[in-house]
Amino acid sequence: MVALDKDGQVLIKKGDAKAIIFARSALKSLQAAAMLRNGLQVNQKQLALICASHSGSSAHIEVARSILSEHGLSESDLQNAKDRPLGEIERINWGTKPAERITHNCSGKHSGMLATCIARGWDKHTYLNQDHPLQIAIKAEIEEMSGEQIAITSIDGCGAPLFGFSITGLAKAINKLVRSSDPIHQQIVAACQKYPELVAGENRLTTRMMKAVPGLFMKEGAEGVEVCALSDGRTIAMKIIDGSWRPVAPIIQEIFQRWNVPMPDETVKITGGDQVVGQVVATI
Secondary structure (H helix, E strand, C coil): CEEECCCCCEEEECCCCCCEEECHHHHHHHHHHHHHHCCCCCCHHHHHHHCCCCCCCHHHHHHHHHHHHHCCCCHHHCCCCCECCCCHHHHHHHCCCCCECCCCCCHHHHHHHHHHHHHHCCCCCCCCCCCCHHHHHHHHHHHHHHCCCCCEEEECCCCCEEEEEEHHHHHHHHHHHHHCCCHHHHHHHHHHHHCHHHHCCCCCHHHHHHHHCCCCEEEEECCCEEEEECCCCCEEEEECCCCCCCCHHHHHHHHHHHCCCCCCCCCCEEEECCEEEEECCCCC
């Protein structure tokens, strides 16, 4: 875990701050920046969904489909993995229907990638290849924002290229994003803050926090990755080594208390039988 001040200097670090991690979906804002930089034109709702790991509600699916249709694309063009909705309620409502690509939590990002290919005249069939111009542009955006060279490239669960660099680099990238004077970066932050319900979904930590804390930008990634940044640039980036989500809110809560930033009570309670017998506490 790394916490930065508003100028991007390290305030707090726990664990190996130079360890190479896969930031997973916490990188979607940077991927979106490369898309906009290469001609993608979308509205704010669509941009928020491109940055999202969405729950798979009807509203999420509708926005993803609108990105595709407005660029002459269809669901058959998507090459991301198939999945049922990510959100608990949304998955229950989906029932026994088979998994689809449009309901995968990354379908917004993939729709944006395809739309960017259409805007630039790039091959849409190979958009997930590491040597595709879009993926080269995304890698360059990440390196520029993080101040680091990509240490390793793999494949994410959705099928897109996955870039490894340090947790400190991730924190610095998000710090730069929220402080940036670049209109592209400002578009991304504004869209996510306006539509936090599209960035994640109802009853999820990211959406709850962005609704409750003015000026907060927040994004999770699979297996215990989380980034959150205040409008003045103070930033937290973390990777929970066992992939658990349970420590995330307590860590944010502890640091926000030190910063005198009000936030909703996200205490993680421990129960014994029907009674609360303790809570998860961050010792930083």
